[in-house]
Amino acid sequence: MENIAHLMSELPKDYEEECIKQGAIVRRRGVSNPADLMMLAMFHLQNGCSLVEMSEVARITKLGNMSDVAFMKRFEKCGNWFKSINQKLASSCLIDYQKSEWLERKTVIAVDASDVAEKGRSGRIYRLHFALDIFKMISIEYKITTAKVGESICNFTLQPGYLVIADRAYANIKGIEHCNKNNAEYIFRLRKNSFTVRNEEGKKIDLGAIFAKLTSGECADLSVLATNLDGDKIPVRICAKRKTPEAIEQTKKKLRRKESKNQCVISEEAKTFNEYIVVATNLNDTISADEILETYRLRWQVEIYFKRLKSILNYGELPKRRHDSVIAWLNGKLMIALLIEIIISKAAFPPQEYA
Template sequence: MTIDPTQKLNEDWPKLLALLPPGWEAKAKELGALKFGRRFSGPESLLRTLLMYMSADCSMVETVERARTGKLLELSDVGLLKRVNKSGAWLGWITEQLIQQSPVAAMQCPALLGRRILAADGSVVMEPGAVTSTWRLHYTMDISTLRCCEVQVTPSKTGESLTRFSVQQGDVFIADRGFANRRGVNHVLNAGGDILVRMNLSSLPLSDEQGSPFEQLARLRTLQPGQTGEWAAVMKGSKGDIAVRVCAYRKTDEQRSQSECKLKRVGQKKQKQLKPETMEAAGYVVLVTTLDCLDTQEVLALYRHRWQVELAFKRMKSLLGLSHLRKKNPEGAKAWLQGKLLVACLIERLIAAGEHFSPIEGDETEKGSAATPLSLA
């Protein structure tokens, strides 16, 4: 069931402020969000306005009008646009602090200590008023902090690829099957990174150590339900052969049945006849990685952690209407996405604490009027 943020954020602003990490106000100036903040009374009014914009999915003009009604700012919609673009780092810092304070256990992976572990993903989004998908949002996110590292916006027909992202030495990219292609993997490896991607039967051709084609299904069939396995394989790299590991998990009968039903629904929707091999492969989770510092169980656990991030992102889309993109330039899109992540974190913290709030009902309506509060969503 879809959660209505308006119902969850229906009391007062001070309860939200109590959730924010120490030092959040000072960070606004330090990270550039309030560099030209003369028209805001301070970090609180800026944050309140940004959250109103990020969560309500309204236009700049409407946000400015609402904020003026609440006496939060005296700023044009163009001025607010500049503040949004400059606030990404600040919103990201607040989100990261909230994640670190979360009671949910963080991912523990000592073997990868000091390395960025990035979930790469994409999401089809629309401009307000559009009836079909108009843009694709490509992004990488640090899975331990939910800090958005890189965002690109392209036409919706543009495919997913790891080549779209910058790579630093030691980065570990975790991605789903849409990113499992030789060109994207080589892009990461050539820059000194490692990959952990889910693969299907044909997107990433591999060979065994003798040079013969890697027969994936034949090996997978040796596993029992609930069992894991690993095999050495070789991938053609731009600079020669690359040793990789294929790690797999055979789903239980119940899990396999659920996956097959889902696959059939997708096939019916796309009016495609599914091959028997495709149906059989749905009974497994198959990963390929260049990491050599983790055992099979740790590789699968790391991918599962990425999957949890994906579920959180999908839940955030449901909560906040992420299907409608307001910003298409990279700087603005990154700030917009980071703001959405922050609001999602706050909502979940409030739900967990049994608290709710409304963003503009802060001054207990001095004149005693029954003004309608402006909700964050």
């Protein structure tokens, strides 16, 4: 309980009032106050105890007196409480890493999503969509949905001053339009079929042929029009650079594993395209292609964040079946992760470069 008390010391000052406001405690039966309920909920989230075990923990610690079913119902009502706490934690400044001069006035955000499987026969999948400020190491926004909601920039609220960095799953016309509509800037990693690229005359551009002419260390920097099946045409800047021989070999191994696992054949064109780091952006030409490609490398931090969630907090599997319990569990796990980030941030350290 000492570790939990340490985490609770970093909760927002009004978390107890918020408990009543969000309806986590309506009648003080079984547990008398928000602090005791939070202690029990965190114990459950950290240790994964069964409901029967939690009933006994409450009795032994004198934090409450309730049956396993009563604890389950009480825990289910904590979902909105945890969510409101997360919103306050996510908006607090944890760390402020030094930026490159051209990024000084920008909020640089990496977005990603991670699936969480429910245990048991149902096997339902929930998806955590997450936006991380990679210089302050805080959550800008998150959303928990079913797996039917795909990975998309449109899942996030954007505003002027944001520079959004995302991988290939997010590189599409709708995502680009969402950024442009909200006056946000972006750097998206491209796959070969993200969208068709044309010149001003409407002629299709063969990116592979252009990239093949790049010398070692040279960057491609193209102003093109991105088009889709609906005929939409959006000005886009494409920057690319050939990977190192070691990185190319790693990429080839990954693609071979993918072919074996999915029983598919990846085209030679796609394999060649994957020998380059290719990004699309709406940043102006005062920012060099080298700077843009280096900035994209910062996206790895959100992946590390997810790995920490899944490995340290066992976020990757759900021990719940009822929908309200699932939402409370996911929001509760994220709350603990944010509290841990706050504690870590007080021993400031610089992020290490991703290999």
